[in-house]
Amino acid sequence: MTVGVLDYDDALASFDPVLGLEVHVELNTASKMFCGCANAFGAEPNTQTCPVCLGLPGSLPVVNAKAIESAIRIGLALNCSIAPWCRFARKNYFYPDMTKDFQTSQYDEPIAFDGWVEVEVDGERFRIEIERAHMEEDAGKLVHAGGVTGRIGDAEYSLVDYNRAGTPLIEIVTRPIRGTGAKAPQVAKAYVSYLRDLMLSLGVSDVRMEQGSLRCDANVSLMPKGATELGLRTETKNVNSLRSVERALTYEIQRQAAVLASGGNVHQETRHWHEEGYTTAGRSKEQAEDYRYFPEPDLVPVAPSPEWVEELRGTLPEQPQLRRARLRQAWGFTDLELQDVVNAGALDLVEATVAAGAGAQSARKWWTTELARRANEAGVDLAGLAITPAQVAQLQALVDAGTVNDKLARQVIEGVLAGEGSPAEVVAARGLAVVSDDGALSAAVDAAIAANPEVADRIRDGKVQAAGALIGAVMKDMRGQADAGRVRELILAKLA
Known part of the structure; x- marks a missing residue:
């Protein structure tokens, strides 16, 4: 389904892509972000829940200290500043897989901010500016059943698994990434790969993209050559493989270029990536104010001491x-x-x-x-x-x-x-040891020569390379346990 796309080279001849990448990392803490439920993948649906992660009335969350520690270590590894004081907020939105209809996240006061990393593509280095790395909880999971694709479009009904609700997340958000040109999709892939390797080295996540413990929301907009104002962006949601990050952005660049080249307008929206090689429209993309953020009244602020931050800095592994x-x-x-x-x-x-x-x-x-x-x-x-x-x-x-x-x-x-x-x-x-005893090997060589007289004659005529066939016969006879080098020596000694 590639109707309505511009050739990639033609797209880059007229437009400059600008990227924005939001990477969600599920932490591997033993329990969830705000409750004591087990934080593990693959359990029977709805067996890892409690009143807190189900958002039942009267339940009160408590922050997971290990998740705070992991968030600080991630921020330090991304060259971020660590906030001496920050707090959680409620992000209000209709979540069909979150019973309380809001997500406990961080808004204007993230725990880590103003960082950077560098990635390399084809020998060229690109600096990626990190705007923030903030803490939040994951939503549950919808299972669309009764259809062929497993997607909501042809499903007969949907089921909800709340096991994932409340899983600790770190969302790492870049500033607009400019100047990547035709390499934009490869730079995005390299960046997500860098984060995956970094999280593994830190030991804070298993980053299994196929299981959703590392997901990328890939934003891209196009600017006409010579322009200074950013274009309207699309956000391709929950891309869960490195290859798909590259492919989804390549397609979106081509699609947006075709829209703009024909005089149309790009709509600010979320889009869904299909592994067949295209994206489709999701919902119109909200602005921050649409989420009606306000401070979470049930959680105290987080205020890591400078001494603790420096102690955690000392635990960082080699990049x-x-x-x-x-x-x-x-x-x-x-x-x-x-x-x-x-x-x-x-x-x-x-x-x-x-x-x-x-x-x-x-x-x-x-x-x-x-x-x-x-x-x-x-x-x-x-x-x-x-x-x-x-x-x-x-x-x-x-x-x-x-x-x-x-x-x-x-x-x-x-x-x-x-x-x-x-x-x-x-x-x-x-009994797998190689046999190097000359008596046993000599007998096996004699048997191979007797069974393959034509090959033996070729070796006698000076065609030494034919010894390979006799070596193979000996090895087969001795179940691969003969010393092949010694077998060759014996064959040549007997025939050449």
Whole structure:
């Protein structure tokens, strides 16, 4: 559905895009923002609720101290100033998935403000100004049933799951991002990726975009070349993958350019992203005054002391970009190799495996290939596999010592994952050690030569590369446990 869009290059020839990104991060605190209900994904619907998060009359909220701590650490990591005094407000709006019909949020007094980060796209650095990072609670979740798409348009009815209502959220809001030109969608993707990595390094969220614990509302407007006044913006809501952030903004730039080029007007509205590659109109976008904010009367202000803020500053980890640059240099990886590790979610695991004694390339190989495949089959993260970095390092030590080869090592991994013990114990119990005894190998080589006389004749005629076929026959006969190098030596000694 690409009717009514302008070619991207043509759009950028006439207009300059201006971005505004609002990223919602669900915190991984044990309990919700204002009550003691469990804060966990995937529970049976409406089993993690209480009078407070359901907004029942007479219930009183209490601020989650751990959420305040996480908010301050996030603000510091974003180079923000931390407010010495701030408070919550009621954001009034019809929420079909929030029983109290308002959201407890922060309005003109956020806990963190005036920050910045830098991202890199194709070797060019872009500074992203952060206006604010404020605390709020998430709404519940609507489940549209009875239709084909799972969307409200063709649903027969909708159900409400209030488990998510009251989940602690940090909303990170940028100032207008200008000067990105044709790279605007890539800059937005890089920024959201940066925030995802930063939140993981801080340990404040699992940032699973597919589960909604990190979501991006992507705003964009277009300015005619040479203009100084910002255009009307659209806000594409709840984009939940890095690829979709880039695609949604690319489409909106093309769509808005087509509207403006034809003499029309862009409407300030929310829009919904469809993975088929287009957006559709949602509702007209409210201004702040439409929410009728007023201070939350049931919560005391938050006033973090300077001493506490500085104490939390001391807990900040190394910035993800600096850490990656350091590890890439230490490990001798190319940019692509390091990106493979990052994309697999294996950076911490590879680092721990190297620290346990494995070579960097070997650690990368196991975590991004065999172990990544097994994690995908099991439907778990790499860190959720029943094998530790130390065990992977032990496995590689067995390979380096010639005790097992790569093929046998995969069987060792299978045994470790099955709970059969350490790599060495699995090798012993399953009898997986490589056979290097000349007596056994010589007998297997003689049998292979006898079974493949034509191949043997080719080797005798000087075609040494044909030895590969006999090596394969020996390896098959010995279930992959023969020392391939020694087998080759014996074949050539007998025939060449």
